[in-house]
Amino acid sequence: MIGPERVAEIDLPAPGLETGAARPAQSYWNESWERLRANRIGMSAGIVIVVFALIAIAAPLLSIVLTHAQPQSIDLDHTFAKPGLGSHLLGTDELGRDTLTRLLWGARVSLGVAFLTVAMSLSVGTAVGMLSGYYGGWIDDVLMRFVDVVLAIPAIFLFILMSILFRPNAITLAAIVASVGWGGVARLVRGEVLSVKQRDFILATRSLGANDWRLMLRHLLPNVLPVLIVAASLGVGQIILIESALDFLGLGIQPPTPSWGNMLTNSQSYFFRSGFLVAFPGITIFITVLCSNLFGNAVRDAFDPRLKTH
Amino acid sequence: MTQPLLEVQDLHTVFQTKEGTLKAVDGVSFELTPGETLGIVGESGCGKSVTALSIMRLQAPGRIVGGKVLFKGQDLTKLTEPEMRDVRGKEIAMIFQDPMTSLNPVYRVGWQVAEPTRLHHGWDARKALASAVNMLGKVGIPSAASRAQDYPHQFSGGMRQRVMIAMGLTTTPQVLIADEPTTALDVTIQAQILDLLREVNREFGTATILITHNLGVVAGMCERVLVMYAGRIVESGPTKDVFAHPKHPYTWSLLRSIPRLDAEKHEPLRPIEGVPPHLVDLPAGCAFHPRCAFRIERCSRDTPSLERVGDTQMAACWVTQAGQELRGA
Numbered sequence: 001m002i003g004p005e006r007v008a009e010i011d012l013p014a015p016g017l018e019t020g021a022a023r024p025a026q027s028y029w030n031e032s033w034e035r036l037r038a039n040r041i042g043m044s045a046g047i048v049i050v051v052f053a054l055i056a057i058a059a060p061l062l063s064i065v066l067t068h069a070q071p072q073s074i075d076l077d078h079t080f081a082k083p084g085l086g087s088h089l090l091g092t093d094e095l096g097r098d099t100l101t102r103l104l105w106g107a108r109v110s111l112g113v114a115f116l117t118v119a120m121s122l123s124v125g126t127a128v129g130m131l132s133g134y135y136g137g138w139i140d141d142v143l144m145r146f147v148d149v150v151l152a153i154p155a156i157f158l159f160i161l162m163s164i165l166f167r168p169n170a171i172t173l174a175a176i177v178a179s180v181g182w183g184g185v186a187r188l189v190r191g192e193v194l195s196v197k198q199r200d201f202i203l204a205t206r207s208l209g210a211n212d213w214r215l216m217l218r219h220l221l222p223n224v225l226p227v228l229i230v231a232a233s234l235g236v237g238q239i240i241l242i243e244s245a246l247d248f249l250g251l252g253i254q255p256p257t258p259s260w261g262n263m264l265t266n267s268q269s270y271f272f273r274s275g276f277l278v279a280f281p282g283i284t285i286f287i288t289v290l291c292s293n294l295f296g297n298a299v300r301d302a303f304d305p306r307l308k309t310h
Numbered sequence: 311m312t313q314p315l316l317e318v319q320d321l322h323t324v325f326q327t328k329e330g331t332l333k334a335v336d337g338v339s340f341e342l343t344p345g346e347t348l349g350i351v352g353e354s355g356c357g358k359s360v361t362a363l364s365i366m367r368l369q370a371p372g373r374i375v376g377g378k379v380l381f382k383g384q385d386l387t388k389l390t391e392p393e394m395r396d397v398r399g400k401e402i403a404m405i406f407q408d409p410m411t412s413l414n415p416v417y418r419v420g421w422q423v424a425e426p427t428r429l430h431h432g433w434d435a436r437k438a439l440a441s442a443v444n445m446l447g448k449v450g451i452p453s454a455a456s457r458a459q460d461y462p463h464q465f466s467g468g469m470r471q472r473v474m475i476a477m478g479l480t481t482t483p484q485v486l487i488a489d490e491p492t493t494a495l496d497v498t499i500q501a502q503i504l505d506l507l508r509e510v511n512r513e514f515g516t517a518t519i520l521i522t523h524n525l526g527v528v529a530g531m532c533e534r535v536l537v538m539y540a541g542r543i544v545e546s547g548p549t550k551d552v553f554a555h556p557k558h559p560y561t562w563s564l565l566r567s568i569p570r571l572d573a574e575k576h577e578p579l580r581p582i583e584g585v586p587p588h589l590v591d592l593p594a595g596c597a598f599h600p601r602c603a604f605r606i607e608r609c610s611r612d613t614p615s616l617e618r619v620g621d622t623q624m625a626a627c628w629v630t631q632a633g634q635e636l637r638g639a
Contacts, residue, residue, distance in 0.1 A: 028416060028461070200411040207366055207406075208399035208426045208477070211392075222416040 032226070035302040042298020045291035049236070052288060053115075056107035063105070069098035071105040071258050080274045091276050093267065099280055102258040106281070109259040110288070113174045113252075114239040118232050120178035125185025126221075126228060132186065133193030134216055144190065151183040163251040173252050177242055185231055192224040226303040233299045237292030244285050260285050314341035314380075315517050316365070316402075316485055321377035323357075323364045329590045334360040334372060336541035339616075342485065347511055347518045349532030349549065351525060351564075353586055357541040358521045362487045366404055367394050381485075400430040403478035407490040409470035413462035420446070420458025423477045430481050438480075445476040449506060468499035475506060479514065486510070487519045492527060504531055525568055529553060537561045540587055540597035543616055547623030557625035559602045562636045596628070604629045604636060 037043060055062065063070060068087065075096030083091040083099075090099040132143040162168075162176045196202065197220065205219050240260075246252035247261025255262050260281045267277030323335035335357045342348050350358045363369040365379050367386060379386040386397060398404075403426075406412045413422055423446060424438035433441070439458065446454035449472040462470060471491060478486055488507060492500035504527060511518050520531055528535050528549060535552050537545040537560065545558035556562040563582045584601040587593055593600055599609035608628050619625040630636065 028463075200406050200408055201414045203368060204404070204406055204412045204474070204477075205414065205425070206368055206398070207404040209395040209397070209429050210399075210425070211395055214429075219414055223414070225416075 028226075032302045036298055039298045039301065042295055042301070045294035045298065048287065048291040049295055052107055052291075053111055055104060056111045059104040059108050063101045067098050067101045067104070069101045071097065071102045072256050073097065080270070080277075082274075083276055090280050091274065093274075093277055094270055099263075099277065102263060103260070103280060103284055106258040106260045106263055106284075109170055109253050109257065110240055110243055110261070110285075113170050113177070113243045113259075114236050116171065116174035117177045117181060117239045117243070118235045120174060121181035121185050121235070122228055122232055124178070125182035126189050126224075128182065129186040129189025129191075130193055130216055130220065130224075133190040134197065134212070134220065140190075143186070147183045147186050150180065153180065155180045159246055159251050163246070167254065168252055170253065173243065173246070177239060177246075181235070181239070185228075188227060188231060189224055192227045193220055196220055196223045230296065230300040230303055234293065234296030237289040237296065240285065240289050240292065313343075315344045315382065316342040317378075317380040318361070318365065319378040319380065321361065321364055321379065322375045323360050323369050323372045324375050325372045327590060332589045333541050333592070334369075334589060335364060337377070338538070338541070338543055339377075340536055340543065340546065342517050342519060344484070344517055345511070345515045346534065347508075347520060347532045349528035349535040350519060350521045350538060351523060351528055351535060352538035353523060355586060355589070356538045357589075358523075358538055359489050361538070362404065362489050362519065362521055365487065366398055366402060368398075368404075396430070399426045399478075399483070400481045401483055402485040402487065403481070403483040405471070405474050405478055405486065405488045405491050408494045409467055409474050410494065412474055413470060415462055418459055418461055419465065419473055422462075423458070423473060423480060426477060426481045441480060442476070445480050446473065449473075449476040449479070449510075450502075451476070466499075467495050468502060471495060471499075471503050472506065475503075475510065479510060479516070482514055482516075484517060485519065486516045487521070489521045490523070491520070492524070493522070500527075507531065525553075525564065537564070540592060541589060542597065542626065543624075544598065544627070545623065545625045546616070547620075551620070551622045555620065555623075556636060557619040557623045557630045558598075558627045559604045559629065559636060560598050563601075563603070596626070604634070 067089070075092065077096065078088070078092055079094055079096045081088045081092040081096070083089060088098050088100070090103065092098055093102070128143050128147065132140045158180065159176060162172075166172045166176075168176065202215060202219060205215060210219070243252060243259070244261035244264070247259045248265045250262075250265065253259040253262055255266060263281040264278065264285075267274075267281070271278055318341075319339050321335050321338045322333065325332040325334055338357070338361055340348070350361065352358050360369055360372060364372070364374055365386065367374070367389075374387055377387070381397065381401065386394065389397070413419070420439050420442050423442035424433075424435070427433045427438045427441055428435070431438075443454045443458050446458055451457050451469060451472055457465075462473075465473060475491075486507075491507065492503050495503060507518060507520070508531065510516055520527065522528060532549050534547065535549045536543050537552070537558065539560050545552060545556065545561045547557070552561060553565065556565055560582075563580070566580045567582055569579060582601055587597055587600070593610070595608070595610040595612055596602070596605075596614055599605045602609065606629060612628070614626045614628050614631065616624045616626045617631050619627070619630045625631065
């Protein structure tokens with residue numbers, strides 16, 4: 001019988017040699033970030049989104065410093081002004097309100113609602129998906145059937161009903177859209193938890209005496225985080241579209257509060273008088289959604305381990 | 311004889327499957343004395359790992375349906391879940407087969423090795439990390455302080471298994487269960503890890519249960535060995551006696567089926583005929599009888615229990631219990 005002690009007599013290299021020279025600590029996050037940074041289109045799109053977000057935050061300041069107008073200040077002497085280098089860079093609407101100012105303030109609403117909606121659906125969806133995937137059994141059945149029900153409700157009718165019941169402001173609108181959006185996130189997270197849960201380190205951590213909460217929050221959550229980040233970055237674009245559509249249908253943010261969607265609604269009557277009134281909010285929505293999608297795709301590619309080179 | 315540290319009595323663990331109840335562990339009993347190294351061997355699917363997981367109460371989705379697991383006189387199967395968590399990782403630690411997947415990829419290695427002391431001793435991050443680095447050094451990780459800042463994917467398989475061992479030892483548990491700790495490693499690294507386990511056993515006095523299907527590992531490591539087949543212990547005894555004079559035909563066949571460097575002449579290997587039985591549908595009588603070269607009529611009728619055969623060994627076999635020697639055909 002050969003015992004391992006005989007194998008051990010063979011002159012072994014010192015254990016240190018197999019680790020190689022010191023490398024900088026490269027975490028999964030670092031690697032993903034490096035990949036994301038290398039993606040020029042994705043990064044440019046991301047920068048556009050960040051700039052738009054900063055503009056939205058700075059809208060009150062910008063409307064004083066840059067456009068010298070308030071979003072709801074009516075100036076009937078200068079209606080339908082053409083865009084130009086005068087006092088109204090992007091022209092004015094039928095009540096003489098400055099289009100640029102309204103777009104800046106509209107960004108607050110549109111982006112604000114989008115980020116808030118994404119935050120709400122992610123938190124609820126993650127919690128439900130995590131519990132469902134982790135505990136399995138009847139908890140999983142109950143929660144997932146509930147998700148099925150939520151996803152089976154025709155969203156547009158729900159939106160109509162909700163906006164009749166609650167006169168929507170940014171927060172209620174976000175809550176209304178999120179009340180449907182979390183279902184998809186829950187499914188996504190559940191699937192990911194089911195797969196991560198099978199990995200040995202979960203059993204190993206359990207064998208160290210970790211409790212359920214620790215396993216879920218400290219061990220599972222960081223492992224599903226990449227999926228959540230991708231879902232969030234792709235979600236922003238979708239939500240902006242939904243929000244604009246609701247505003248356009250008059251179910252979302254109500255005039256005179258400017259949002260990109262209701263600026264479109266308002267301007268459709270004046271399409272032939274001043275096409276710019278349609279073009280500017282439309283282009284803004286287009287750029288924002290395009291950039292969120294490009295950025296979302298870049299994030300997904302950066303986190304996708306199949307693209308890993310080593 | 312010293313007081314046993316861990317005593318498993320008539321343990322039964324079952325899994326509900328579509329085909330029926332699968333008896334993964336079917337009446338296993340053994341003892342582990344302080345500081346001892348006990349080997350559990352057997353083919354894949356014979357219940358070795360489930361036995362280990364049942365001791366830790368981590369056998370889900372399986373259920374422990376009978377028996378006791380006495381640790382220092384306390385029955386672990388009766389503890390509440392929070393009480394059991396205090397035992398896991400503190401009194402009894404476990405090392406798993408595949409070091410490549412047993413570490414959480416998103417945390418630095420030092421953080422993970424520090425986790426047990428943070429959980430069980432309530433140490434703060436700094437103190438726990440310092441002791442983790444110390445332990446990583448002891449298990450042979452070079453420049454442990456800087457390596458503790460690395461992520462698992464930056465470690466090789468052997469190094470990760472060292473990390474797993476360090477993780478198990480930070481709380482100086484009394485029992486270390488190593489479930490096929492070297493199976494996923496190549497041979498030279500295997501030898502290093504086994505050396506390390508031996509050292510751990512010497513230095514910390516940790517009693518070790520070594521689960522493996524590699525008889526060579528058992529020969530080099532364990533004072534006593536249990537041989538499992540189809541969820542039962544079929545033979546147990548001091549390793550050297552079991553290997554020199556197996557008292558169960560299964561052990562006998564296993565030993566003949568592996569190559570030996572010290573064989574007198576060039577002998578062909580003899581695989582065991584047939585396949586292990588399906589645990590849902592065990593043959594009547596002794597589970598090994600369809601594959602057994604020594605079977606007698608009684609074997610397909612009555613199930614033998616583990617009885618003393620010879621001076622030091624126990625075997626569950628009608629043939630050897632009747633006094634017959636196992637000799638090659």
